[in-house]
Amino acid sequence: MEINTHNAEILLSAANKSHYPQDDIPEIALAGRSNVGKSSFINTLLNRKNLARTSGKPGKTQLLNFFNIDDKLRFVDVPGYGYAKVSKTERAKWGKMIEEYLTTRDNLRAVVSLVDLRHDPSADDVQMYEFLKYYEIPVIIVATKADKIPRGKWNKHESAIKKKLDFDQTDDFIIFSSVDKTGLDQAWDAILGKI
Numbered sequence: 165m166e167i168n169t170h171n172a173e174i175l176l177s178a179a180n181k182s183h184y185p186q187d188d189i190p191e192i193a194l195a196g197r198s199n200v201g202k203s204s205f206i207n208t209l210l211n212r213k214n215l216a217r218t219s220g221k222p223g224k225t226q227l228l229n230f231f232n233i234d235d236k237l238r239f240v241d242v243p244g245y246g247y248a249k250v251s252k253t254e255r256a257k258w259g260k261m262i263e264e265y266l267t268t269r270d271n272l273r274a275v276v277s278l279v280d281l282r283h284d285p286s287a288d289d290v291q292m293y294e295f296l297k298y299y300e301i302p303v304i305i306v307a308t309k310a311d312k313i314p315r316g317k318w319n320k321h322e323s324a325i326k327k328k329l330d331f332d333q334t335d336d337f338i339i340f341s342s343v344d345k346t347g348l349d350q351a352w353d354a355i356l357g358k359i
């Protein structure tokens with residue numbers, strides 16, 4: 165499929181099902197801890213400086229943000245998890261919103277689950293991966309901030325992440341950097357392979 169990635173815009177923000185777009189355009193959701201580099205990933209893929217806002221305010225109630233890409237594909241930015249400052253009530257609301265989207269959305273083709281290449285996945289990262297496997301949702305693991313580790317150590321970090329996640333070899337694993345664009349073509353190939 166030919167997609168003009170320059171033709172991208174934020175479409176809408178949704179708190180629940182009733183706000184989701186009603187059509188058959190395939191969606192790729194993006195999930196990860198706050199600060200993992202999710203907005204930077206979206207901006208890098210779409211070759212934009214600031215379409216997806218980077219470093220949004222932590223702790224603030226957030227919504228699912230739908231990005232329209234050339235009327236052929238949507239990215240769905242799932243608000244970052246792992247903020248200790250958020251109250252239990254907020255966290256429960258957040259969980260319900262994401263669970264509703266991930267478990268009921270027919271348009272969903274895969275989830276890009278972002279982790280930091282430098283660190284072992286957090287308990288939240290592991291839980292998200294287990295959740296996606298349980299619901300048989302295809303996963304693309306994107307390990308961000310590769311520019312912060314020497315290339316010779318990438319393999320070691322990749323293995324540690326895979327081990328901690330109990331990674332399923334049928335999923336994609338992409339080492340990525342939005343600073344030097346490592347993994348950009350692979351990320352697009354993986355996404356286009358799912359839609």
Ligand SMILES: Nc1nc2c(ncn2[C@@H]2O[C@H](COP(=O)(O)OP(=O)(O)O)[C@@H](O)[C@H]2O)c(=O)[nH]1
Nearest residue numbers: 198199200201202203204218219309341342343
């Ligand atoms: N060195 C480096 N920094 C990154 C990378 N991706 C994101 N960052 C930085 O990490 C911080 C959080 O990024 P952001 O995209 O806002 O993360 P989000 O909270 O997951 O959306 C910002 O300061 C980014 O500039 C990367 O690939 N390499």
Ligand SMILES: [Mg+2]
Nearest residue numbers: 203217219220
């Ligand atoms: Mg962000």
